[in-house]
Amino acid sequence: MMPILRLAFASLANRRTTALLTIAAISLGVTLLLGVERIRTEAREGFANTVSGVDLIVGARGGSMQLLLYSVFRIGNATSEMSWAVYEKIASDPKVAWSIPLALGDSHKGFRVLGTSEDYFRHFRHGRKRKLKFDAGTAFSDVFDAVLGADVAAKLAYKVGDTFTITHGIGDAASAEHRDKPFRVSGILTKTGTPVDNTIHVGLDGIEAIHIDWRGGARVPGLRITADEVRSMKLKPSTVTAVLIGLKSRRAAFKMLRQLNGYAREPLTAVLPGVVLHELWRAVGTAERLLSTVTFFVVLTSLLGMAAMLLAGIEGRRREMAILRSVGAGPGHVFALLLLEAWALTLSGILCGMALLYAALAIGRPIVEALIGMHISMDLPGHSELGLIGLVLVAGLLAGTVPGLIAFRRSLVDGMTVRF
Amino acid sequence: MIALENLRYRWNPEEPVVLEIDEFSIDDGERVFVEGPSGCGKTTLLNVLSGIAAVDMGLVTVRGQNLTAMAASERDAFRADNVGVIFQMFNLLPYLSMIENVALPCRFSGPRKQRATRAAVSIEAEAKRLVGRMGLSAETSRPVSRLSVGQQQRVAAARALIGAPELVVADEPTSALDGDARNAFIDLLLEECRESGATLVFVSHDTGLANQFDRGVSLPEINRAL
Numbered sequence: 001m002m003p004i005l006r007l008a009f010a011s012l013a014n015r016r017t018t019a020l021l022t023i024a025a026i027s028l029g030v031t032l033l034l035g036v037e038r039i040r041t042e043a044r045e046g047f048a049n050t051v052s053g054v055d056l057i058v059g060a061r062g063g064s065m066q067l068l069l070y071s072v073f074r075i076g077n078a079t080s081e082m083s084w085a086v087y088e089k090i091a092s093d094p095k096v097a098w099s100i101p102l103a104l105g106d107s108h109k110g111f112r113v114l115g116t117s118e119d120y121f122r123h124f125r126h127g128r129k130r131k132l133k134f135d136a137g138t139a140f141s142d143v144f145d146a147v148l149g150a151d152v153a154a155k156l157a158y159k160v161g162d163t164f165t166i167t168h169g170i171g172d173a174a175s176a177e178h179r180d181k182p183f184r185v186s187g188i189l190t191k192t193g194t195p196v197d198n199t200i201h202v203g204l205d206g207i208e209a210i211h212i213d214w215r216g217g218a219r220v221p222g223l224r225i226t227a228d229e230v231r232s233m234k235l236k237p238s239t240v241t242a243v244l245i246g247l248k249s250r251r252a253a254f255k256m257l258r259q260l261n262g263y264a265r266e267p268l269t270a271v272l273p274g275v276v277l278h279e280l281w282r283a284v285g286t287a288e289r290l291l292s293t294v295t296f297f298v299v300l301t302s303l304l305g306m307a308a309m310l311l312a313g314i315e316g317r318r319r320e321m322a323i324l325r326s327v328g329a330g331p332g333h334v335f336a337l338l339l340l341e342a343w344a345l346t347l348s349g350i351l352c353g354m355a356l357l358y359a360a361l362a363i364g365r366p367i368v369e370a371l372i373g374m375h376i377s378m379d380l381p382g383h384s385e386l387g388l389i390g391l392v393l394v395a396g397l398l399a400g401t402v403p404g405l406i407a408f409r410r411s412l413v414d415g416m417t418v419r420f
Numbered sequence: 421m422i423a424l425e426n427l428r429y430r431w432n433p434e435e436p437v438v439l440e441i442d443e444f445s446i447d448d449g450e451r452v453f454v455e456g457p458s459g460c461g462k463t464t465l466l467n468v469l470s471g472i473a474a475v476d477m478g479l480v481t482v483r484g485q486n487l488t489a490m491a492a493s494e495r496d497a498f499r500a501d502n503v504g505v506i507f508q509m510f511n512l513l514p515y516l517s518m519i520e521n522v523a524l525p526c527r528f529s530g531p532r533k534q535r536a537t538r539a540a541v542s543i544e545a546e547a548k549r550l551v552g553r554m555g556l557s558a559e560t561s562r563p564v565s566r567l568s569v570g571q572q573q574r575v576a577a578a579r580a581l582i583g584a585p586e587l588v589v590a591d592e593p594t595s596a597l598d599g600d601a602r603n604a605f606i607d608l609l610l611e612e613c614r615e616s617g618a619t620l621v622f623v624s625h626d627t628g629l630a631n632q633f634d635r636g637v638s639l640p641e642i643n644r645a646l
Contacts, residue, residue: 003527007513014515319510325472326507327579328500328528330493412492415472416505417463 004333008340011320015313019345022306026349029299030392031356034385036295038361040288041384042376046127047281050194051244051273053125055253058082058090058260059242061267068276071102071242073195074112077170078104081239086266090243095252098123100244103207103237106178107170111152113200115207115237121147123246126194127375136160137187140203143231145186151197153188160185166202166210176219178210181227193374205235299392303399306345310338310403314410321411335408342400349396350389354381422446422469422587422619427478429468439464440645441478444637448483448586451610451620453630456639460646462623465639466589469621470503471495483586500529504580504618506590506609511576512564518556521564522547522579532583539584550578554608570601577609584616592624606632 012019051057051072059067060080069075091099100123103115121132121139137160139147148158158164163182183202191197209230213223225233247253253272260270314321321334361378368374381389422445429439439461446452456462467473468480471487474495480487482502487495499505504525512521526533526543533543540546548558554574560567564575573593580588590609594602606622606629613620622633630636640646 003524006527007516010513010515010520320513323507323511323513325496326470326499326505327525328496328503330496332493333528415467416470416507417467 004336005340007324008337008344011317011337012341012344018309018313022302022309022345023348023352025302025305026299026346026392026396027352027356029295029302030350030353030389031360033292033295033299033388033392034354034357034381035360036292037385037388038357038376039374040292041382042374043288044281044285046193046374048274048277049125049127050277051125052127052129053123053246054244054273055247055250056245056256056260056270057242057273058245058268058270061269064269064271064276065280067242067269067271068273068280070104071244072273072277074104074114074199078241081241082243082266082268083239084237086263086268087240087243089265090245090260093256095247095249095256096245097248098246100124101204101237101240102242102244103204103239104241105170106166106168106207106210108164108166108200109156111149111156111198111200112170113146113166113202113207115202115204117204120201124196124244126192126196130192132192132196133190135188135190137185139187140206141186142184143203143205143209143235144181144183144227145203145206146183147187147189147201148185149189149197149199149201150191152200153185158185158188160188166200168210168214180224181210181230191370191372193372204237204240208235208237209233296388300395302349303346303392303395306342306349306396307399307402310342310400311406314338314403314407317407318410318414321407322414322416325411325414326416331408331412334411335404338404338407339397339400342396342404343393346393346396346400350392354389421448421481421483422621423479423481424468425479427468427475427480429464429473429475437476437645439468439643441465441642442644444642446619446621449614449617449619451613451634452622453633453636454621454623454639455625455627455630455636456623456643457625460639461643462625462639463591466505466591466621466623469587470505470589471499497529500525501531502586504582504585504588506573506576506580506588506593508592509569509572509596511579512567512572514563514565516564518551518560518562518564518567518575519544519547519558521575522551522582524579525585526583529583532585534583536583543582547578547582550581550612551575553612554578555604569596570605573597573605574608577605577612581612581616581618585618588613588618588620590620590622593622594624594629595626602629603632 057067057071059071059078060082062079066076070078087101098119100120101117104112106113118139124132162185165182166178168176168178212230213220213225247256257270257272260268324334361376365376368376424441424444427439427441428437430437454462468475475488485498490498523543526536536543536546540549551558554577556571556574594605597605610632
């Protein structure tokens with residue numbers, strides 16, 4: 001087989017323009033395939049890690065998907081709230097390491113306002129256990145301090161020290177402005193690629209303060225408490241919308257889950273975020289699977305292009321085949337020659353494609369990270385990627401079989417003499 | 421010895437027989453000139469002798485080996501080991517160097533590789549020696565496609581001779597050469613065949629060449645299919 005291998009390389013080098021174009025087509029397909037696979041994996045992982053390190057999410061009784069959507073993705077509303085007393089009870093459970101209360105229901109220019117505590121910035125993790133970082137400013141130091149997600153600050157062009165007012169309600173249901181109690185931007189978070197980027201964070205006391213003279217979604221007539229007056233008051237929330245819980249030991253998660261779902265004093269719903277996130281991904285991940293299917297067809301197209309190139313070459317190479325037959329090559333050698341050429345082209349395409357992928361990753365990674373907060377790894381190909389590469393190699397060999405068989409038959413008929 | 425007995429050949433079963441030879445033999449080391457006009461079956465005869473074409477009927481023996489009893493792959497191996505071929509033109513693979521072209525048969529045949537390395541220290545050395553014997557400079561690095569036709573034919577002759585095959589078949593190898601180059605080429609080929617002891621079957625329509633050979637044969641006279 002060695003002479004055939006040498007001949008395959010020499011013959012391809014002789015037709016280097018078409019060979020290089022074919023390799024370019026295959027390598028672009030491979031880059032696309034592996035790139036999409038990598039981004040897909042990262043997207044899935046990033047999605048699964050929208051909240052990482054949170055063991056349980058608890059809210060008032062309702063659907064688990066709904067709970068996940070409003071507590072993590074800021075989509076939809078809670079139908080009811082849980083009482084502060086219950087929150088305190090859960091937070092003081094010996095199995096609980098930390099807890100983050102969340103109070104939702106207000107907005108500002110379409111961005112959700114999330115009332116929470118300092119613990120949010122201390123314990124919340126996203127991606128691979130990454131902490132929230134501040135691009136500018138600090139966490140809350142006053143009742144009316146707000147910390148903006150990266151996208152909020154960018155889209156509204158707010159800087160630390162700017163002030164704004166919060167609207168009561170969300171979206172279409174948004175009603176009056178809490179005009180009398182403006183908030184000041186105390187900090188801006190670094191881009192995370194999660195819903196945190198689209199959230200305005202304020203203290204629970206801030207949420208309480210703007211609603212202190214409100215009842216049932218409307219201002220209490222005649223009651224007017226100014227911002228300065230409110231600062232001196234003891235602000236204790238009466239409800240929270242949801243709680244993120246970190247446990248001391250993850251092994252306690254199922255026990256805690258049962259305990260909370262069967263809570264006697266108030267109807268609660270508790271979920272393991274990973275499980276519900278996985279369910280949600282199954283529902284929204286169709287596009288991602290579709291994308292990888294499309295890229296696989298791109299690779300197949302480039303391999304068909306290679307088959308066409310080899311096929312078109314056969315006619316012009318009948319003389320070459322006849323010479324090979326005259327020096328003792330059998331039709332099997334001719335078949336092997338074509339197959340090895342296909343294999344060499346495919347392999348070169350894969351290697352160039354991978355080089356291209358890593359070059360693109362090296363250049364594009366910081367840009368993607370800054371733009372959408374997605375962290376793409378530069379790791380060596382994993383199992384699924386190696387599997388794809390293997391699949392491309394097999395497909396390349398199969399694509400080479402057709403021209404190989406045709407050359408086999410042709411050289412059988414032609415022998416040493418080319419008849420036209 | 422090469423012997424043909426009651427040979428019948430046709431391209432495929434629907435077509436008429438193109439070669440029909442009752443009896444024809446060539447001695448070992450004999451250099452035979454086979455003459456005849458185009459279309460009289462000269463190329464077919466060479467295809468039969470080199471094991472490319474499978475005959476329908478009859479006996480083809482080359483050096484005691486019965487080609488008619490062999491499978492196609494065995495005939496390919498037989499050709500690789502025992503037959504050197506020179507075509508009319510376009511003998512060389514354009515993407516290989518001159519020396520690589522000459523060495524090609526040794527890549528497909530163990531026995532020829534062995535004989536070549538017995539004659540010289542390496543296949544390349546033997547290829548260079550043969551190229552030199554054919555009056556070419558082995559050092560030339562020019563692509564083979566840039567060689568003149570006469571030079572290309574001499575490279576082809578060196579390739580047919582490498583590894584000392586039993587039989588060299590040449591299909592009108594001089595038809596693209598002018599008078600002086602033609603005679604020089606034939607002299608070199610005859611000399612090298614004598615040197616290696618190879619049997620030579622040289623076919624051409626040019627009857628004027630016959631007197632340089634041990635024997636001249638007119639194919640129309642022995643081919644009864646015509």
